[in-house]
Amino acid sequence: MTHQREIILAELKKSTDHPTADELYERIKRQLPRISLATVYRNLEILSTAGMIRKLEISGRQKRFDWDLREHHHISCLRCQRVDNIELEVQEMLPAQAEDRQGYDISGWRVEFFGLCPKCRKDTNNSQGEETMACAPKGLSDNQRQVLEALAKSKEACGSKDIAAATSLEAKQVSCQITALKKKGFVESPIRCKYTITPEGQGALGE
Amino acid sequence: MTHQREIILAELKKSTDHPTADELYERIKRQLPRISLATVYRNLEILSTAGMIRKLEISGRQKRFDWDLREHHHISCLRCQRVDNIELEVQEMLPAQAEDRQGYDISGWRVEFFGLCPKCRKDTNNSQGEETMACAPKGLSDNQRQVLEALAKSKEACGSKDIAAATSLEAKQVSCQITALKKKGFVESPIRCKYTITPEGQGALGE
DNA sequence: CTTGACTCAGGAATGATTATCATATAGTTT
DNA sequence: AAACTATATGATAATCATTCCTGAGTCAAG
Ligand SMILES: [Mn+2]
Ligand SMILES: [Mn+2]
Ligand SMILES: [Zn+2]
Ligand SMILES: [Zn+2]
Secondary structure (H helix, E strand, C coil): CCHHHHHHHHHHHHCCCCCEHHHHHHHHCCCCCCCCHHHHHHHHHHHHHCCCCEEECCCCCCCEEECCCCCCEEEEECCCCCEEEECCCHHHCCHHHHCCHHHCEEEEEEEEEEEECHHHHHHHHHCCCCHHHHCCCCCCCHHHHHHHHHHHHCCCCECHHHHHHHCCCCHHHHHHHHHHHHHHCCEECCCCCCEEECHHHHHHHHC | CCHHHHHHHHHHHHCCCCCEHHHHHHHHCCCCCCCCHHHHHHHHHHHHHCCCCEEECCCCCCCEEECCCCCCEEEEECCCCCEEEECCCHHHCCHHHHCCHHHCEEEEEEEEEEEECHHHHHHHHHCCCHHHHHCCCCCCCHHHHHHHHHHHHCCCCECHHHHHHHCCCCHHHHHHHHHHHHHHCCEECCCCCCEEECHHHHHHHHC
16 A cells, blocks of 8 residues: 555545546645556556445446445436436345346346436526537637638638638638538538638637 | 448448447458448447437447347446347336436436356356466567576576576566566466476467 | 565556548539 | 539547556565
8 A cells, every 4th residue: 555545545535526537636636746647547446456446337438436335326417427326226226136137147237327417407497508609629720720710801701712712722621621610610601602700710719 | 321321330230249330340341441440430420329320338348339229228248248138127127216316317327237148158167277368468578578588598497687697688677577477477486586487488489 | 785576656558439631422503 | 514512431640548568666585
């Protein structure tokens, strides 16, 4: 039990959520600024192999860790990724009836619920339109920035050929980038084949 | 619905297992030798977003795909990674009682069983000792190969200092590599601080 | 004091998946 | 059908989470 391992375990026990390795890493760095992410991973692995903590396998996302060794299952929020414990009634304990299903020798099972946590439920009710903002993509590639800047300069909607002329790009490249920019919400098409920059696009340029 | 997308969907529907993206890729290459792995990923994503296939989230492993849209759950083999459908009895359908647990708005759930598939059960019963072989690590690093070759040349057990002399490595490095080689089963220690190569080690060198 | 067994931190590597972009293909409009 | 746009593909780089490898540290036996 090294110093780092103690700190990692203590930090996990302190947490009420079910943190991921890198969430823990961020918290631990305050005490051990020189620790590496690999060390956190390694020690969490060692601790869970030793049965001192549990590694949670939540569908398709980063693994999370739990200091609570009691047999229990989890529910997770589809929006904010929060993970909570869930209590199962006795009649919901499946494995008793599950022995030797389809010829398998069953050694474990897991049930997982998902939905919206109380907080996210409230947020959804209050404001519906803002979601698109929240999940909008971020960065601009070089080409995308060029196209966007050209559009910003133009007073009126213009076609991809105009943009190609204004930049050093070919028409094909422009068309390709406009598609990407439309998807990000930075460009819109008031009429077919003519494009303008959106306020969001202006904002993205400013950054 | 492009040609490649049709092929991908057809190939998935043909399969009775639940293939991963790259398993599908390998099968599809026979018909479309020029297709890229990215295209397979992209179209599987599109098809599952469109609800034409299902993407399976099996704990912590590669995602698998299923053409069967009926609500059903899965059981997977801990040894060979095989995934099968599992039938649940009506009384095992949890969500009816699960509405609104801990304030969550529950939109879904999943149960997942794991164990040994019939085939792997049989294999385990027949031969018990071979498991270590099966899960033994593979490759040798440069340093490890040097150490192992030195040991192979020596008629009798020798210490790390002898090996250090025979190779261009320092004693510490040798000691470190011997530890790794012991763990792999390529080296053993007939007496304290003296080492010999094992038959497995000979085999590893030969490859 | 020396030597070697054991453990560890952290940089580098890996595997799965996604993003980017030039090119190929499919669709529309004239 | 020509001219052009829109979309999909294929090659490749990038990214993200996770794991491996190795030199360095610690400690105890000789
Ligand atoms: Mn928990
Ligand atoms: Mn299935
Ligand atoms: Zn939430
Ligand atoms: Zn199996």
